[in-house]
Amino acid sequence: MTTHPIEETFAKLASLRPDRQTWLLTQTDSQPGWLSAADLAAESSPHISELIQRSLSQYKSESLRPPAMLWFGHYAYALEAIVFACFLIERRAPDLSPKNIQLRFDKTGEVESIAWVGRSFAALPDDSHALHSDCILLPTREALREYMHRQLLENFAPLIDSVSAFSSLGKPGLWAIAADYSAYAFTTLGEMMGDESIGVEESRLFSATKSKLSVKRNFIPIEHIGTTHYLLDRASCCLYYKVEGGGYCHSCPHRPMEERIALVKRHIEEEHAEAEH
Secondary structure (H helix, E strand, O other): OOOOHHHHHHHHHHHHOHHHHHHOEOOOOOOOOOEEHHHHHOOOOOHHHHHHHHHHHHOOOOOOHHHHHHHHHHHHHHHHHHHHHHHHHHOEEEOOOHHHEEEEEOOOOOEEEEEEOOOOEEEOOOOOOOOOOOEEEOOOHHHHHHHHHHHHHHHHHHHHHHHHHHHOOOHHHHHHHHHHHHHHHHHHHHHHOOOHHHHHHHHHHHHOOOOOOOOOOOEEEEEEOOEEEEEEOOOOOOOHHHOOOOOOOOOOOOOOHHHHHHHHHHHHHHHHHHHOO
8 A cells, every 4th residue: 555645754754753753643543532633622622621730730830821831832832843844854734724633642731642634735846746636736935834834823723712711821922932932843953954053044934924923033143162052032931930840941031131141051061061971
């Protein structure tokens, strides 16, 4: 039997990141607990409240806002990381329709598994499967990027409505965390490809399509002991500092910029020290 193109894509990504195989499934397994993204965001659905309560067990807080923000940010990052990997490595975009994204969550509400059960995919004219019946053919890389951007917006919008309604978090803050996490997803992929600047440039191109998912600020290049690292000047806060035992993230916008830069330099020094041993 011929392997479907989207199955080929996820198999390739899984070979590159064996530690992320459970996020790269193309069908659900026999284990219980699968939910579609559409189920999560359905009106009067109990799932969002259950998942945020699970998150509260890990991120203890007097308010639902911090665990809700952390839960949604981790959900958004998981989808963004995989979709951007498809784009950068295979020059394809998978189906992000909420009904075709199946998820399973662990006991703390974190994304444990993702099954991409849709079979439609977008690709460019030179794709080896451009004539496949499930292929949405797009003329340029820019068009493919915009298609991916639009699909993420459509996936996140109903979920943001549900998270906001349950937790009282503002929708702008939820969109801002999704936007900033998109930048992290791109730069992490750039680092994996051997050049963080690739991810920085792709993040800038992604944000050139102005929407709620566009990064509001820019990257700051930090050169130190022969290495350049790019610090995102974040507009969002994950609220981790408001949970029991939490604190400010290294790139938290509540930290003074000079402190964030100093932390990046310390990180570079630690990486150099590890490489020398």
